[in-house]
Amino acid sequence: xxxxxxxxxxxxxxxxxxxxxxxxxxxxxxxxxxxxxxxxxxxxxxxxxxxxxxxxxxxxxxxxxxxxxxxxxxxxxxxxxxxxxxxxxxxxxxxxxxxxxxxxxxxxxxxxxxxx
Amino acid sequence: xxxxxxxxxxxxxxxxxxxxxxxxxxxxxxxxxxxxxxxxxxxxxxxxxxxxxxxxxxxxxxxxxxxxxxxxxxxxxxxxxxxxxxxxxxxxxxxxxxxxxxxxxxxxxxxxx
Numbered sequence: 001x002x003x004x005x006x007x008x009x010x011x012x013x014x015x016x017x018x019x020x021x022x023x024x025x026x027x028x029x030x031x032x033x034x035x036x037x038x039x040x041x042x043x044x045x046x047x048x049x050x051x052x053x054x055x056x057x058x059x060x061x062x063x064x065x066x067x068x069x070x071x072x073x074x075x076x077x078x079x080x081x082x083x084x085x086x087x088x089x090x091x092x093x094x095x096x097x098x099x100x101x102x103x104x105x106x107x108x109x110x111x112x113x114x115x116x
Numbered sequence: 117x118x119x120x121x122x123x124x125x126x127x128x129x130x131x132x133x134x135x136x137x138x139x140x141x142x143x144x145x146x147x148x149x150x151x152x153x154x155x156x157x158x159x160x161x162x163x164x165x166x167x168x169x170x171x172x173x174x175x176x177x178x179x180x181x182x183x184x185x186x187x188x189x190x191x192x193x194x195x196x197x198x199x200x201x202x203x204x205x206x207x208x209x210x211x212x213x214x215x216x217x218x219x220x221x222x223x224x225x226x227x228x229x
């Protein structure tokens with residue numbers, strides 16, 4: 001089975017712009033979660049999507065949004081970019097909802113976003 | 117709120133020797149799962165091992181094993197016969213009722229040949 005794929009792998013944007021990141025989960029996986037990784041804050045949960053619905057959300061401003069399509073692929077959007085949004089954005093998929101707790105998440109290679 | 121603490125920012129070990137990475141956590145839930153993930157320089161997060169809180173037996177995966185002390189809320193990772201390919205950042209993570217993975221700050225492991 002192919003792993004989790006993320007596109008693009010690298011991105012450079014300027015302050016005020018918006019960006020869309022894409023994630024394709026492992027085939028058969030229905031849950032997609034997004035995480036932000038920065039040297040200062042570490043790994044932080046952004047949100048989880050399951051069956052095209054946002055099921056859980058972390059403590060991030062409304063500029064961060066996402067969606068999931070019927071084929072489970074997910075996109076994450078960040079509007080009005082700030083310098084502090086520079087980070088590695090990781091996507092993870094699991095067969096079922098994280099609420100089941102026993103689900104193991106498998107991560108993609110990440111998208112490195114640099115905001116200038 | 118749940119927290120995960122990794123008190124060792126960096127560790128190093130000689131190739132073929134054994135190293136233990138520490139992790140403590142705090143949760144008020146009785147049902148939770150613990151994970152160790154490895155992040156090599158490629159930045160891809162790779163699952164190393166997982167432990168169900170309700171299981172008393174420590175999980176093992178080949179050269180990787182955990183010492184799960186539920187009462188002490190401790191979850192350490194032991195790597196036996198360390199190999200150069202084990203060099204990476206290691207993250208301890210917890211999932212419980214909040215339904216999201218909470219990660220520790222990571223431990224950078226260096227393998228000396």
